[in-house]
Each structure stands twice: as C-alpha cells, then as structure tokens.
Amino acid sequence: MLVGGSGGIGAALSVLLAENGAEVIVHAGHQSEKCDALMKRIRALSPASSSFVQPLSAKDFSRLEETPLLAHAEVCDILCVCYGPFVQKSLEETTAEDWQMLSLMDYALPGLLVSKALPRMQEKKWGRILLFGGTGTERRTIFRTNAAYGGAKAGLNVVVHTVSALYGKAGITCNAVLPAPTFTEYTRDAEVLAEKLPGGSLLSPEEVASAGLFLLQNDRLNGVLLPVDRGWNPSFS
Numbered sequence: 001m002l003v004g005g006s007g008g009i010g011a012a013l014s015v016l017l018a019e020n021g022a023e024v025i026v027h028a029g030h031q032s033e034k035c036d037a038l039m040k041r042i043r044a045l046s047p048a049s050s051s052f053v054q055p056l057s058a059k060d061f062s063r064l065e066e067t068p069l070l071a072h073a074e075v076c077d078i079l080c081v082c083y084g085p086f087v088q089k090s091l092e093e094t095t096a097e098d099w100q101m102l103s104l105m106d107y108a109l110p111g112l113l114v115s116k117a118l119p120r121m122q123e124k125k126w127g128r129i130l131l132f133g134g135t136g137t138e139r140r141t142i143f144r145t146n147a148a149y150g151g152a153k154a155g156l157n158v159v160v161h162t163v164s165a166l167y168g169k170a171g172i173t174c175n176a177v178l179p180a181p182t183f184t185e186y187t188r189d190a191e192v193l194a195e196k197l198p199g200g201s202l203l204s205p206e207e208v209a210s211a212g213l214f215l216l217q218n219d220r221l222n223g224v225l226l227p228v229d230r231g232w233n234p235s236f237s
Contacts, residue, residue, distance in 0.1 A: 001024075001025045001027070001072050001073060001076035001078065001079055001080065002014050002017070002024065002025070002026050002027065002080045002081075002082060003027045003069070003080070003081045003082065003083045003109075003110075003113065004027070004029070004081065004082035004083025004084070005024070005026035005027060005028070005080070005082060006026055006027075006028035006029065006032075006034070006035045006038060006051070007028075007029075007034065007035075007184065007185055007186065008082070008182065008184035008185065008186055008205050009082050009132065009179065009182060009184065009205045009208045009209055009212075010026075010080070010082030010083070011038050011205065012204075012205035012206045012208070012209035013080060013082060013209040013212050013213065014026050014038065014042055015038075015041060015042060015045070015209075016209050016210065016212075016213045017046075017078070017080075017213070017216075018041075018042045018045035018046040018049060019045055020213070020217075021046070022046060022078060023046055023048045023049055024042055024046055024049040024050075025049065025050055025051070025052070025072055025076070026038070026039065026042070026049070026050070026051040026052070027051075027052050027054050027068075027069060027072070027083075028051055028052070028053050028054070029053070029054070029055055029056060029083075030053060030055060031053045034185075035051065035053075039051045052068050052069075052072075054067055054068065054069055056083065056105065056109070057101075057105075058097075058100050058101040058104045058105060061104045061105075061108070061109070064109075064112070069113075070112070070113070070116050073113045073116040073117045074116045074117065074119070074120060075120055076117055076120075077121070077124070077126065077127060077128065078127070078128040078129075078130075078216065079113060079114065079117045079127075079128070079129045079130070080129075080130045080131075080212065080216075081109070081110040081113055081130070081131050081132065082132050083105070083109070083110075084105065084106045084110075084132060084134075084153065085101060085102065085105050085106065085149075086146070086149055087101075087102060087146065087148060087149050088145045088146045088149075089145060089146070089148075090144070090145055091147050091148075094147070094148050098148055099148055102148050102149055102151075102152045103152055106149065106152035106153055106155075106156075107152040107153075107155040107156065110131050110156060110159065111155075111156075111159050114129055114131075114159055114163060114174070117129065118163070118167060118172070121167070121170065121171075121172045122167065122170045122172070124171075125170055125171040126171040126172070127167075127170075127171065127172040127173070128172075128173055128216045129163060129172065129173065129174040129175070130174075130175055130176070130177070130212050130215060130216055131156050131159065131160060131174070131175075131176040131177075132176065132177050132178075132179065132212075133153045133154070133156050133157065133176045133177070133178040133225065134146075134149060134150050134153030134154070134178060135178060135179065135180050135181070135227075135229055135232065135234055136150070136178070136227075136229070136232075136233060136234050137150055137153045137154040137156075137157065137178055137225075138157065138178055138225040138227060141233070141234060143234065144234075153178075156176055157176070157225055159174070160174050160175060160176045160223055160224075160225060161223050163223075164222040164223030165223065168222050168223075171219075173215075173216075173219060173221065173222040174222065174223065175215040175216075175221060175222065175223065175224040175225075175226065176224070176225050176226065177208060177211050177212045177215065177226050177228055178225055178226060178227045178228065178229065179203060179208045179211075179228045179229065180197055180202075180203055180227075180228065180229035180230060180232050181193040181194075181196075181197065181202050181203070182202055182203040182204065182205055182207075182208055183201075183202035183203065183204060183205075184205055187202065190202060196232065196234075197229075197230060197232050198230040198231055198232055199230055203228065203229075203230075207228065208228050211226055211228045
C-alpha cells in the first residue's frame with residue numbers, strides 16, 4: 001500500500017514494487033490522466049493492483065475512519081507513506097494553519113497508518129514499513145525557511161526507531177528514506193535548488209525510490225534513517 005503513490009517519488013516506488021511482484025494499492029490525491037497512465041502501467045506488471053482517489057487535508061483528519069485509507073492500512077503487508085505537504089516560510093511567517101496542517105499530514109498521518117498496520121503484521125509475523133522524512137532530519141539541523149516542515153518530518157524518526165525496537169522480533173522492519181530535493185512535477189525553483197546540491201542537479205524520483213526498495217528488500221535493515229542527499233547539508237546552503 002502506497003499513500004502518495006500516484007506522483008513523484010511515490011509513483012516511481014509504485015512501479016518498482018509492481019516490477020518486483022507486489023500487489024500495489026495506490027492512494028492518489030486526485031484523478032488525472034497521469035494517474036490513469038500510471039495505473040495502466042502498474043496493472044500490466046501486477047494485474048491485481050488497484051488505486052483509490054482520496055483527497056487528504058488537515059480539515060478531514062478526524063474523518064479518516066470513514067475512508068478506505070485506514071481500512072487498507074489494517075490489511076497491508078507493506079506500508080509506504082510517500083505523502084508529505086511542504087511549506088517554505090520563515091518561522092515568523094508560519095501561520096497556525098501551517099503548523100496544524102504540517103503536524104497532522106507529515107507526522108500524525110504516517111504515525112496513524114503505522115498504528116493501523118501493526119496488528120496484522122504482528123499476527124502474520126511479517127511486515128515492511130517505509131516512511132519518507134526530510135533532508136537532514138536525521139540530525140539536529142537549522143532550517144531557515146522550513147522549520148515547521150523539518151520538525152514534523154524529524155518526528156518520524158521516533159516512529160521508525162520505536163517500531164524497529166519494539167516490533168522487530170515480530171518480523172517487522174521500519175525504515176525511512178531522507179531525500180534531498182528531488183525533481184518531480186511538484187518541484188518549484190528547480191534551478192535554484194539544483195545549484196545547492198553537490199553535482200549541480202536534483203535527484204530523480206527513481207534514485208530515491210530505488211533506495212526505498214533497497215530498505216524494503218533487506219530484512220537485516222531495521223531502524224535505518226537513510227539520507228539520499230549526496231552529502232548535502234541545508235544548514236550550510
């Protein structure tokens with residue numbers, strides 16, 4: 001099951017999982033020709049795969065129980081949460097709405113999905129959980145223009161380490177990929193961002209997705225926070 005699997009890194013990971021024999025359930029934010037084309041490609045690789053369109057917002061957070069999202073989490077063997085809204089503002093410009101949205105969508109939502117997935121994974125004595133954090137959030141980092149986002153993503157480290165420590169004996173792994181800016185259909189100011197990264201170019205979704213697949217396929221890797229950033233540190237940009 002992939003949340004945020006219809007675009008960007010999530011779409012690339014959806015295809016990789018289908019190529020490796022997984023039955024993929026993609027939760028998309030909206031219907032589009034792009035999403036239809038992606039699912040056609042995925043179903044050609046894994047015919048039993050399916051997609052669900054489910055707009056997500058902080059306003060609807062308390063109503064998630066009424067949607068397929070949590071029900072699918074409760075029966076999945078592999079949970080990947082690639083979804084995560086981004087806000088770039090200085091702290092003095094960050095509004096109450098920004099704080100609430102980022103806290104719920106980038107931290108509480110992935111955490112809730114993990115909570116829903118764990119019981120069945122324990123019962124089966126097997127499960128794979130993959131989350132996506134933010135650049136540099138594996139260490140104490142100063143974020144000049146996205147501290148609220150970075151803080152929410154850093155909170156996922158607690159989820160990763162808690163699941164790996166407490167549920168590893170049940171055959172469950174929980175890891176996170178922490179990518180640098182990646183060139184997707186959602187990327188703004190790509191040229192400016194590219195100048196900051198070693199190598200002078202943004203990562204590709206396929207690069208990041210392949211790192212995620214590596215973590216999912218290796219049962220000896222648990223509690224890993226994997227930076228995929230070419231050594232870039234946003235504190236010095």
